[in-house]
Amino acid sequence: MSADLPDSLRGAVEVGSDVSNVTPARLLIGRAGTAYRTSTQLQLRADHAFAKDALNATFSLDESPMKDLADRFDLFEVESEATSREEYLARPDKGRRLADGVAETLRENCPSGVDLQVVIGDGLSPLAVTSQVPSLLGPLLDHAATRGWSLGRPFVVRNCRVGAMNDIGEALDAQNVVLLIGERPGLATAESLSAYLAHRPRTGDTDAQRNLVSNIHSGGVAAEDAVWRILGLVDAFMIQGRSGFTVKEPARPTSLSEVSGR
């Protein structure tokens, strides 16, 4: 039927009602007058509700799913200068700085000058932390240890922004810092995690000195793949002695099993 249509139109018609094969966008969803159908309207409300709740979710290191992780890696927590969720949203500058005394706490509790310091930040979605970090942290530290890297003691920063990496670098003088932090929740998923990476972060550093593996969630970058990409970037930092936009992510095998098979 559609054989003599222009290419771009024929392709679209052939997709027909299988929209989800080509895009997560809400297409061909019908209408009631010019309004949404009731199912669309309520689905949008539900998705927004999940996003809002993810933003204000909390997690405890004494409760599942973080407890096992806390026990295994001896996790502890510290705070940024932001003292409430409200202040955290209004004052990103405060979320970028560690609270008074935290630098000393870190120096007392963590080894300095390690090859890799992993940090967990709640960011804009604590739900992303509880969803992704339990399956990510173990493999990340295990594989890093296999490489012979010295490892810091991981910890959690509450009300954390990416810029807090600078204060952490100043406090612990780690060669490489990886911050696992919840991303701004979207409608499609509120569980997306980012890994920000920096080589010897210091006060004044910006995103130009950082690298990023984003979109870590069940519908995006799988935890296993994220681990490999993080390790590949840290490898590159160590060889090149720097991080940031001048360091391009190394080409990589498609899975960790492929690596271990070599």
Added chain:
Amino acid sequence: MKRSVTLRGETFNFADLRELMARANEPKAGDRLAGIAANSERERVAAKMALAEVPLSAFLDEPLLEDDVTGLIVDSLDREEFAKLRSLTVGELRELVLSSNFAAEWQRGVKGALTPEIVAATARIMSARDLISAAAPLRSVTRCRNTMGERGVLGVRVQPNHPTDDIAGVVLSALDGLMFGCGDAVIGVNPAGDAIENVVALEHALHDLIGAVGAPTQSCVLAHFTTQLAALERGAPVDLLFQSIGGTEATNAGFGVTLQGLADGREAVLASHTARDGFIGDNVMYFETGQGTALSVDGHGGVDQLTCEARAYGVARSFDPFLVNSVVGFIGPEYLADATEIIRAGLEDHFMGKLLGLPMGIDICYTNHVEANQDTTDQLLVLLATAGCNFVMGVPGSDDVMLNYQSTSYHDAAGVRELLGARPAPEFLAWLEQTGIFADGRLAEGSANGPESLQAFADSVKELGR
């Protein structure tokens, strides 16, 4: 300048025009973050009272900031027209722009005498209805492949973004928008990847789609302008050249933008159009802005975010743009905290842009970490459509699956057109009637009603092609 106002026995002093402007602004999280906002509601209104007494000449005598944007603003001022207005106060200008015959005066030449700072000062002593009523009669008509901005026209940008720039996904999304009568302002994709090959592929895909369906409209791939120009050099069809801009030299530097670079880019795109069919005008630029941008890149120089935004329009104005769009709720709660601040900013931006003569549209939107929701965008959409906004966004189901925020949807745009009797661009409307998307000036019963409508639309396009 030293100004003071006494309110019920309490005296408020303002050190200079820059401080007075900041204190007089309506509440904005960004001004609080920058530490320049009014310290109390009393101080805010005292500042408004002092500002209302400031003569327009003061804004030229006492620049808030010295940089190349200020230079551009001063150079482009119509001195002859300004001479007629210079002794007016800001309060008197407010009354002038609200007077019933103002649109004719404005069109005749007053718009050339208004600087961004003057417009930004006036906006902050106006109410929401003032901002709507004053903007509505001011029309800025622009032409590229169709005509935007005539009275009664509400354009819509189709924004068919995709998380991995999958061409089939982008095209299907754009088609869905066309079936709602959207896409007359532009079919504009924000690419997920800024690689040149990627931008080239998207430019061709949108161009081919527009060609296949025969729609009189223009496409745009909203990569960095240097990437679009690199794509143009590789033969990609660039209808509109897009760039995000700010109101200070430092902000633009943060975006990797220079005024000369934009001027050269505009020339290159205009030159490329001479070898292609279908262009009816030489408005080829598409700019995006937003309150808080300057502060976010630490480029505000102590100037409040409303004034920085107006100065971005001053930049835009000198490049004769086809579209200018303030992305009003995207930036986050540290700049616009909630629905109240977003709605206010949307009305201010539209008013300021129109008064400066720009083809002003608004991306009415919110992110999930702001205290706003679907009701916020519904409200601002109705207000701005009433104010004569040139165009709004159409995002499928309001959910941008690449940028992860919510804007106005294809449904919303079609709905507010119907509610207020607004039309698409004239050339586009004629095409909508030909293809059966519209019947008798409104969305046809069978259009945009699920997958079957797509087949019907394809058949109609095929029929027209014969």
